[in-house]
Amino acid sequence: MMIRNYYEVHGTFNGIENTILHNRIEEMRAKTEMSYSDFLYAQLGYKKIEHGPLAKLSFEELSEVRALYITRQNKELAKMLDVKETGNINSMFKDAGIPILSYRLEDWKIAPKYEEIVKLLSFYYKNDTNLFCVINNRPLPMFYSLEVLTTKSVNIQKMLDVLMADKEINRALAKIKYKKGSKLFIQGKYCITPVNYSDEDKLLIQRKALEIACFPYSANLNKLFKTSQNLLFLSIQDNSKYLKVLDFAKAIGTTYQEIASTYGIHLPDQMPVFNKYGVLLFKLTKDQSYVIDASCDEIKCPYKEKSLMFN
Structure with missing residues (x-):
């Protein structure tokens, strides 16, 4: 998990050999026939491809081609x-056992006269914890409601049609x-503006604000992790989807940590705490955190309370 955290924070393994992890990495790697780099990528979850053009690649190269693939x-x-035809790429990845979901x-294209108000509203819908929406007769935070609703389809425009037609979502909009x-400011669920927008303008503004709030990377990543809180332990809960998020991060030149931050999740650099105390600390809320120590193994930690010291 520390190896994964290092990659999530830095987006690369450069410099990991200069950390407290190096000796332990070498100790574990010695029991395998892997190179140093392949061993590190294997800890993320990348696996050797047995057949086809992908089989000749190192694990780092495999992560690079997967990054190209997920963004088409x-x-x-x-x-x-070194293949001439691009038409068989899907089957190549499918045969290798790699999920073919791609984006x-x-x-984002926003007309200048809408840009400021769209950015304000999208931030409001995504970040205001006092904004609620009723889903299945339950009042839920707006940002959580949007995450739940947007897992139903990969197609962004179809999903926006559904959101704009939803009565409860419309009631929650400013x-x-x-x-x-x-x-320009928001107060008491009113967005006050010095511009006299038409009703048609207002619909366009609300749709674009929802689009950016739900899909900040112009891709429905929600389909991979369902709700943002799952990003903390996605590597354990669903490693296949975790790798897809890593692939996407590499493709757009960012890190897993940055993607988590965009969705309101603080994924800390664990190295300072690990250096000093030998544990991993995940602070979930103001009064709630998980401390994972050396007694926790990969299978137990998301499910067994005995392996998670709850504070």
Whole structure:
């Protein structure tokens, strides 16, 4: 888990040989026939491909082609794998046992006259913990409701159609209200603006704000982890989907930690605490944290209370 945390924070294993982990890594690696790099990537969950063009790759190279694949960069992928046809790439990954879920990345396009209000509303919908929405007769935080609802489809535009048609979501949206000479701000579920937007403008603004709140990377990553709190232990709960998030992070030049942060989850660098106390500390809420010590193994820690010291 410390090896995973190092990669989640840095997006690379560069420098890990200079940490307290190095001797332990070498001790464990000596029991295998893997290179130092392959051993590290194996701890993330990457596995040797037995057949096909992917079998010749090191684990680091495999992570690179997976990053190209998940963002549909097929021309670059074909060049790296030295294959002429891009049409059989899906079957190549499927035959290798790699989930074929992928995303076409698109740049957010917001007209200048909408940009400021869209950014304000999207931040409000994603981050205000006092904003609630009723789902199945239960009042739930707006950000959580959006996460739950957006796992039903990979198609972003179809999902936005569903959200915009949902009566409870509409009730929770801030009402856009014009006030001449005012600054742009939100108060009491009203978004006060100095611009007199038409009803058509308001619908467009709300849709775009929801789009950015739900899909900050222009991709429905929610499908991989369902709710943001699962990002903390996704590597254990569903390693296949965890690897997909790592692939996506590599593809867009960011880290797993940064993606978690975008979804409101603080995933700390565990090295300082591990150096001093030999444990991993996950603070979940103000009054709740998990401490994982050396007695916790990979199978037990997400499920057995005995292996998780709850504070």
